[in-house]
Amino acid sequence: MxxxxxxxxxxxxxxxxxxxxxxxxxxxxxxxxxxxxxxxxxxxxxxxxxxxxxxDAAMPTAPVGTRVWLTRQPGGRSVRELARQRSPVTPCNWGLxxxxxxxxxxxxxxxxxxxxxxxxxxxxxxxxxxxxxxxxxxxxxxxxxxxxxxxxxxxAPGLRPEPAPYAVWRGAIPLGAPAGRPRELELLRDAWVTLGFPGGHGIFYLIPGGPRDGDGSTGPGNRLLAYAIYGRPPEGAEPGPYVHELAREHFPAAWADIVARGGRRA
Ligand SMILES: Cc1cc2nc3c(=O)[nH]c(=O)nc-3n(C[C@H](O)[C@H](O)[C@H](O)COP(=O)(O)OP(=O)(O)OC[C@H]3O[C@@H](n4cnc5c(N)ncnc54)[C@H](O)[C@@H]3O)c2cc1C
CATH class of the missing domain: 3.50.50.60 (FAD/NAD(P)-binding domain)
Structure with missing residues (x-):
């Protein structure tokens, strides 16, 4: 291999x-x-x-059964729920x-x-x-x-793979970081969240923390808040500032705040 x-x-x-x-x-x-x-x-x-x-069955996961679609209230920065659908997923920690x-x-x-x-x-x-x-x-x-x-x-020397025309910006932050956001965390205990914007979307979900996160346990008490923003940064744009600005412009304030707290390009 x-x-x-x-x-x-x-x-x-x-x-x-x-x-x-x-x-x-x-x-x-x-x-x-x-x-x-x-x-x-x-x-x-x-x-x-x-x-x-x-x-291994001992590998922790953070399964949820519902997908919730959110957007901003027209003319404001507070949150509005657009839709809720059954959508079971098994979020994992890549490292685990x-x-x-x-x-x-x-x-x-x-x-x-x-x-x-x-x-x-x-x-x-x-x-x-x-x-x-x-x-x-x-x-x-x-x-x-x-x-x-x-x-x-x-x-296959003649094969020329072409990159997808979008970039993914990933983040995972300790649950303590958005401590002032209890409603968002409560929602994520049972659902994964999608937020759209022109030309892309972001997803948010909880994943198990690793041995160096939280209390280091493999139980439901040790979670990270993970997100991935799929977008098309303009040619030459620095992805980090672009994603933070995009979230500020299109996401409800609480979710933009989560994006502002961390990130890494994938
Ligand atoms: C549709 C889709 C959805 C995805 N969703 C997610 C997601 O939700 N979360 C996420 O984290 N990722 C996601 N990914 C990305 C994907 O899961 C990761 O890129 C994953 O790590 C791919 O695994 P891999 O083993 O194929 O390649 P890689 O993880 O890239 O591993 C390749 C390995 O080969 C080694 N290697 C390279 N060249 C050599 C060499 N010459 N000699 C020896 N070793 C070498 C590298 O060091 C590396 O360890 C997604 C990808 C796709 C296509």
Whole structure:
């Protein structure tokens, strides 16, 4: 497996279950748990991943069953509920999800800090993976090396992936941060929230906190408020200030305030 993130770990579990002798090459030296914030998966998929043993039942999730659509009161900055629909989702913490998959990979060789520099072929037609430290032959190579995949470039040199015409701005803030917003937090205990604006939308939901968040527990008392804003920043615009300004202009004041408290581009 080239890449030891979500896809690489899941493929490593599948490969070793099928009886293969699996090696994972991961470029990054560090643990990957801080790479993402919230990741929302459908409850059916979550159940399947639990049932098949890819995820551990002890991995905390923050499931909710309702989607609430909010907007601003016309002419004001207070909130107005537009619609409410049944929409079950299973929000997860990206880092905890990766850790759980990583644990399921078990005893396979997982080589951290080892970027693959090339994939070639030996005289017997086997794939040869080269890193700065080794050159090893394999029967099967799986490219799980992300959006800028070098494996894809190798296998399909003519393929030119095009970025989607929007950017995602993600944030996750401790529940203590919007402490003056009890109504918003109360709503998020049972629902995930969508707010639209011209050309995009934002979603807000609670996710389980990790061991370094809140009280460090895996229980419902340890939550982060996660959000993702999908928009189209004008050419050359700094995404951070753009998203904060956009929220100020289009979101009800309480939700713009949440966006103003943190963020990171994805
Ligand atoms: C429709 C959609 C919805 C999404 N929703 C969410 C969401 O809700 N939350 C969220 O967090 N993300 C979301 N994402 C993003 C996606 O979940 C993350 O990007 C996820 O991490 C992808 O996993 P991956 O294993 O495919 O790739 P990556 O996580 O990018 O991992 C690739 C790995 O390969 C390694 N690598 C790269 N090159 C080499 C090399 N040469 N040698 C060795 N290793 C290498 C990298 O270090 C990296 O660890 C979404 C994506 C899509 C398409």
């Amino acid at each position: 080239i890449g030891g993130s979500i896809a690489g770990c899941a493929a490593a579990v599948a490969g070793s279950r099928a009886g293969a002798d699996v090696t994972v090459y991961e470029r990054s030296e560090a643990e990957l748990q801080d790479r993402g914030f919230g990741i929302v998966i459908p409850p059916g998929l979550h159940a399947e991943l639990l049932g098949s043993g890819y995820l 999800l990766w850790r759980s998959l990583r644990a399921s990979v078990g005893a396979v060789r997982y080589l951290r800090g080892q970027p693959v520099t090339s994939v070639g072929r030996d005289g017997a037609g086997r794939a040869v993976i080269t890193t700065a430290r080794s050159e090893e032959p394999y029967d099967v190579v799986v490219g799980a090396d992300g959006h800028a995949s070098a494996t894809r470039r190798l296998l």
